[in-house]
Amino acid sequence: MEFYNPVHIFAGRGALADLGRIASRWALPGSRVLLITRGMDFVESPVRRTLMEALALYDVREEEFPVSNPDVIDIAALLTKVRGRAYDLIVAVGGGSVMDAAKTLAAALHTDISSTDGLRRFIQQGGTRPIPLTPWIGIPTTSGTGSEATPWATVWDREKECKLSFSHPDNFAAAAVIDPMCTLTCPLSLTISSALDAAAHAAESYWARRTSEVTRAFSLLAIRLIREHLEALADHPDDERLREIIGKASLYAGLAFSNTKTTVCHSVSYPITEKFGVPHGAAVALTLGDFMAYNKDAVSGYDDLLEAFRCGSAEEVKDWIFSMLRKGGFATTLRGCGIREEDLSYITAHAFTKGRADNNPVPVTEEAVMNVLKRLY
Numbered sequence: 606m607e608f609y610n611p612v613h614i615f616a617g618r619g620a621l622a623d624l625g626r627i628a629s630r631w632a633l634p635g636s637r638v639l640l641i642t643r644g645m646d647f648v649e650s651p652v653r654r655t656l657m658e659a660l661a662l663y664d665v666r667e668e669e670f671p672v673s674n675p676d677v678i679d680i681a682a683l684l685t686k687v688r689g690r691a692y693d694l695i696v697a698v699g700g701g702s703v704m705d706a707a708k709t710l711a712a713a714l715h716t717d718i719s720s721t722d723g724l725r726r727f728i729q730q731g732g733t734r735p736i737p738l739t740p741w742i743g744i745p746t747t748s749g750t751g752s753e754a755t756p757w758a759t760v761w762d763r764e765k766e767c768k769l770s771f772s773h774p775d776n777f778a779a780a781a782v783i784d785p786m787c788t789l790t791c792p793l794s795l796t797i798s799s800a801l802d803a804a805a806h807a808a809e810s811y812w813a814r815r816t817s818e819v820t821r822a823f824s825l826l827a828i829r830l831i832r833e834h835l836e837a838l839a840d841h842p843d844d845e846r847l848r849e850i851i852g853k854a855s856l857y858a859g860l861a862f863s864n865t866k867t868t869v870c871h872s873v874s875y876p877i878t879e880k881f882g883v884p885h886g887a888a889v890a891l892t893l894g895d896f897m898a899y900n901k902d903a904v905s906g907y908d909d910l911l912e913a914f915r916c917g918s919a920e921e922v923k924d925w926i927f928s929m930l931r932k933g934g935f936a937t938t939l940r941g942c943g944i945r946e947e948d949l950s951y952i953t954a955h956a957f958t959k960g961r962a963d964n965n966p967v968p969v970t971e972e973a974v975m976n977v978l979k980r981l982y
């Protein structure tokens with residue numbers, strides 16, 4: 606059994622206000638901090654005010670990165686923009702897109718990459734060799750991606766019609782700061798799709814080929830918390846205690862899949878998001894129940910997984926997930942997502958991301974993917 610996760614975790618109310626003290630573990634006051642946020646409504650938010658007060662003793666350069674599902678072109682442009690100064694620390698405040706961009710920058714800042722093609726090659730080569738990395742702190746404003754706890758970053762490459770993954774074993778965050786004040790204004794639909802993304806991270810990690818007793822403990826904990834509290838949070842989105850619970854659940858799911866990666870549900874979701882614009886968490890959640898049933902005979906501790914979902918079968922898990930999707934205003938059929946029947950073959954053809962589909966406990970065939978897609982149509 607092997608498990609490695611070096612992220613220093615600071616979780617709970619007040620963690621954000623303590624960011625100055627947290628940051629000083631990696632960069633002394635007065636040193637240069639590159640702060641990356643999503644901009645837009647964040648600029649006037651109480652979260653930003655608390656953040657800037659906490660970093661008052663640092664030389665902060667702030668960059669807004671208001672891009673969802675960033676493309677390699679977007680990150681190359683950001684890299685060009687911030688290059689030219691040395692930074693002692695990167696602080697990323699946002700959802701998965703901001704954190705994945707920051708994570709890629711943490712590695713690419715020390716290179717002389719000056720083009721999209723150069724960055725594409727750098728990402729594809731990944732991290733088998735030691736490279737200088739800038740320490741970074743992840744502060745999620747959605748509860749779901751788990752990016753603050755994993756060493757890889759999703760970068761889309763629409764020109765090549767694929768999803769890249771920048772992966773380096775040392776590119777974990779130095780620290781993750783999970784504070785419920787950061788997610789209080791997260792819209793209902795994003796709250797639900799992000800939490801279902803986290804539930805998928807946990808479930809897929811539970812049955813992934815590299816699952817272990819450590820990751821499985823995190824998986825079950827995450828699923829229990831989401832199942833027990835997500836509906837209440839959807840009804841009471843201002844409840845800080847519930848925000849804190851779901852924030853921690855997302856982190857626990859991140860800790861689980863940081864060592865196992867995800868499987869077929871994520872793999873099939875990528876073309877659904879890339880080509881048809883379905884938000885990541887909703888795209889993953891659509892197939893979770895069906896692939897849970899598909900994997901049933903290969904998952905040891907399957908009953909524990911069902912029990913964590915408070916369900917008696919994968920069909921009941923699917924029903925609960927779909928009820929949450931509807932609460933968030935999401936369609937629960939592919940047709941409802943604006944996908945045409947003839948598009949199913951495109952999704953199937955692009956559903957086999959290396960390291961994800963082949964990480965499923967049961968081998969995944971095109972026929973199996975197509976069957977699930979037809980059922981969901």
Ligand SMILES: [Fe+2]
Nearest residue numbers: 750802806889
């Ligand atoms: Fe995900």
